[in-house]
Amino acid sequence: MSLNVTLGTALTGLRVNQKAIEVASQNVANASTVGYSRQVLHREALTTAGVGSGVGTAAISRTVDDFLVREIRTQNAAVGAETVRSDYLSRTQDMFGSLANDTSLTSRLTELATSIGALANEPESAAQRLNLVQAAQSFALAMTDASGSIQSMRQDVERDIDQGVKAVNEQLQMIADLNKQIVHRQALGESPNELLDKRDAALAAAAEYVDVQSFTRESGEVVLYTKSGKPLVDGSAHLLSYAPASAVGVDTTFDAIMLDGKPVGASLQSGKLTALVELRDKTLPGLQSQMDALAEKVRDQVNLAHNRGTAIPAPAELEGTRTFADVDAEQITISSPVRIAAVDEAGVIQAYTDLPAGSYTIAQLRDAVNGQLGGSVTATAVDGGGFSLTAASGLGVSVVDLAGTATDATVTHTVDGATREYRGLSNFLGLNDMFVTPGRSPSDPRTGLSGMIAVREDIVENPSAVARGRLETGVTPAPQAGVTVGLTTGATDTLAGIAAALDTKVAFGSIGGLPAFSGTVAEYATQIISSNAQQAAGASNRMDYQLAVQADLSNRAASVSGVSVDEEMANLVAAQNAYAASARVISVVSEMLDLLNNLR
Numbered sequence: 001m002s003l004n005v006t007l008g009t010a011l012t013g014l015r016v017n018q019k020a021i022e023v024a025s026q027n028v029a030n031a032s033t034v035g036y037s038r039q040v041l042h043r044e045a046l047t048t049a050g051v052g053s054g055v056g057t058a059a060i061s062r063t064v065d066d067f068l069v070r071e072i073r074t075q076n077a078a079v080g081a082e083t084v085r086s087d088y089l090s091r092t093q094d095m096f097g098s099l100a101n102d103t104s105l106t107s108r109l110t111e112l113a114t115s116i117g118a119l120a121n122e123p124e125s126a127a128q129r130l131n132l133v134q135a136a137q138s139f140a141l142a143m144t145d146a147s148g149s150i151q152s153m154r155q156d157v158e159r160d161i162d163q164g165v166k167a168v169n170e171q172l173q174m175i176a177d178l179n180k181q182i183v184h185r186q187a188l189g190e191s192p193n194e195l196l197d198k199r200d201a202a203l204a205a206a207a208e209y210v211d212v213q214s215f216t217r218e219s220g221e222v223v224l225y226t227k228s229g230k231p232l233v234d235g236s237a238h239l240l241s242y243a244p245a246s247a248v249g250v251d252t253t254f255d256a257i258m259l260d261g262k263p264v265g266a267s268l269q270s271g272k273l274t275a276l277v278e279l280r281d282k283t284l285p286g287l288q289s290q291m292d293a294l295a296e297k298v299r300d301q302v303n304l305a306h307n308r309g310t311a312i313p314a315p316a317e318l319e320g321t322r323t324f325a326d327v328d329a330e331q332i333t334i335s336s337p338v339r340i341a342a343v344d345e346a347g348v349i350q351a352y353t354d355l356p357a358g359s360y361t362i363a364q365l366r367d368a369v370n371g372q373l374g375g376s377v378t379a380t381a382v383d384g385g386g387f388s389l390t391a392a393s394g395l396g397v398s399v400v401d402l403a404g405t406a407t408d409a410t411v412t413h414t415v416d417g418a419t420r421e422y423r424g425l426s427n428f429l430g431l432n433d434m435f436v437t438p439g440r441s442p443s444d445p446r447t448g449l450s451g452m453i454a455v456r457e458d459i460v461e462n463p464s465a466v467a468r469g470r471l472e473t474g475v476t477p478a479p480q481a482g483v484t485v486g487l488t489t490g491a492t493d494t495l496a497g498i499a500a501a502l503d504t505k506v507a508f509g510s511i512g513g514l515p516a517f518s519g520t521v522a523e524y525a526t527q528i529i530s531s532n533a534q535q536a537a538g539a540s541n542r543m544d545y546q547l548a549v550q551a552d553l554s555n556r557a558a559s560v561s562g563v564s565v566d567e568e569m570a571n572l573v574a575a576q577n578a579y580a581a582s583a584r585v586i587s588v589v590s591e592m593l594d595l596l597n598n599l600r
Helices: 003-029 066-096 105-121 126-187 193-207 272-307 362-372 425-429 457-461 493-502 521-561 565-599
Strands: 039-048 051-062 212-216 222-226 231-234 317-324 331-334 338-343 349-355 358-361 377-381 385-391 396-401 410-415 418-423 506-508 517-519
Touching: 003 039, 003 051, 003 565, 051 193, 066 126, 066 193, 066 212, 066 272, 066 521, 105 126, 105 493, 105 521, 126 193, 126 222, 126 231, 126 272, 126 457, 193 212, 193 222, 272 425, 272 493, 272 506, 272 521, 317 396, 317 425, 331 362, 338 377, 349 362, 358 362, 362 377, 362 385, 385 396, 396 425, 410 425, 418 425, 517 521
Parallel strands: none
Antiparallel strands: 039 051, 212 222, 222 231, 317 385, 331 358, 331 410, 338 349, 338 396, 377 385, 410 418, 506 517
16 A cells, blocks of 8 residues: 555544544533434445545434334324313313312302201391392302303413414424425535434424324425325425404304315314314313303202292382293293282282283283283383383282192293293293393303303392292182281291202203213202313323323433433544544654655
8 A cells, every 4th residue: 555545544534533523522512402413423434446545424413213203293292282181171170169169169059058048047137138149149150250261261272272373383384494404405415413403393393283294205305294194394384374263252153273275173183282172162162061051050940939939028020031022922821820919018918910821922911910900010011121010109019820739830932933831920031030141031042151140130239139938829718908918027938949949959961071960050060070170180190191101202212312421522532542543644654755755
């Protein structure tokens, strides 16, 4: 081998070991950099005309386990989804409180039942009447607050979806841009390793929001698509689009997340966006439906019992909460007679009429009362309004069904060709409700009902308006005006009826993920709280599991691509020694060349 060849060989050693020192230094410098992959210098022997001529750099590669990287991306989507679910479900649990919490819905209903019993024991106690009204208000407020919180959470979810779409688009655009840079560098024969690390980080960030699959072309370009095959990055970025709702309520209709002008729909199967859409459109509305069902049953059960009775003394006016579009067309049929009486403050009947069983339009019902009570009680009913009864000055008005052992008359209501049955005429008309849902009657859809339930305003202003007794129906012979006592001062019949209503088992259908259930309203409230707690605990457990799997995969990936400073320092020393040895060879060859030149 000539000295020139030896010199060239030594120079290749200098160059390669200099590059090895650079790579080792880069690794040490980025030992703590998140997302950095350890780089390795690959050497290859050089030959010229079949004769060894030194060493060259074959490539500088990253130490990455592609299988683990793909698994981590999949896990990122699972972690993202479960983290979102756990966060929002824990918020709903905080909203409801636990079963042991004295502010839970179950506790509110228990307090209401307790206050009713206390008033029944002391019917003349103003303090007990006030306690009852406050307990009823507390329950109604808890319902409206919970409903408002659910819709507020849906608003937050909607904001998170919008931000998530923007975050995904940012990563997709970054991946597309990095693709171009990587392809360009590889075409020039330069190492794109740092760019590859950045692209992997962008892929991992996008995978938190959407489930992604990918493959890499020979050019170095990565192609990204959803698990269902929808392209996300292929040459250019295919960006998502979304128009968030400005305000969210129970009836809000949301736009779809779009990809290439088409709804994404089931194309996204995991990740934060999938979980957020599920929460907004299914989980939280399901919870709202359960709350609405509870509000509906409490309203209807309590109001039925409350409408059977009257305050003592009887109120001067009863204003119905049910409205009628056309009082001349809407028709009802009453299965048994109904007594309407005007009573004085002592409870003595001053005038009364027993409306016969039969069919009436609302206008006919109004006219029958006005025609038979001679001004002692005036009925009012106009299109678009409710049915009301007003007693003459100094008197009160009371209504009772004369249904015998059935307690309530059956009222059949026909409007627009549809017929429904109700219990009790006063209950149907809403003349003496305790709970009101403004703009909603028992025949209306329950959607959003829990957000509007309230105690009747005049009861709040005057707790004495709570019904306690019941107009006497068992008088024989017929009541005599000015003689017969229709209301007894200490009567508690209605209070007992309300307490019984709260303790009566009622049927709840399969609602919002809860199976069909038969029980008291308090027991159903317990079902709601328990179900929510189970969902929150399940989401938290799944999140913890997914995080543990993610951590395990990350540790395994780090064992492959992470930098060991000790190992890199050893590599650095070896490269330095090899560099020094190559330099020594060059020095010896230089001395030999000088010696040869001096022989001439």
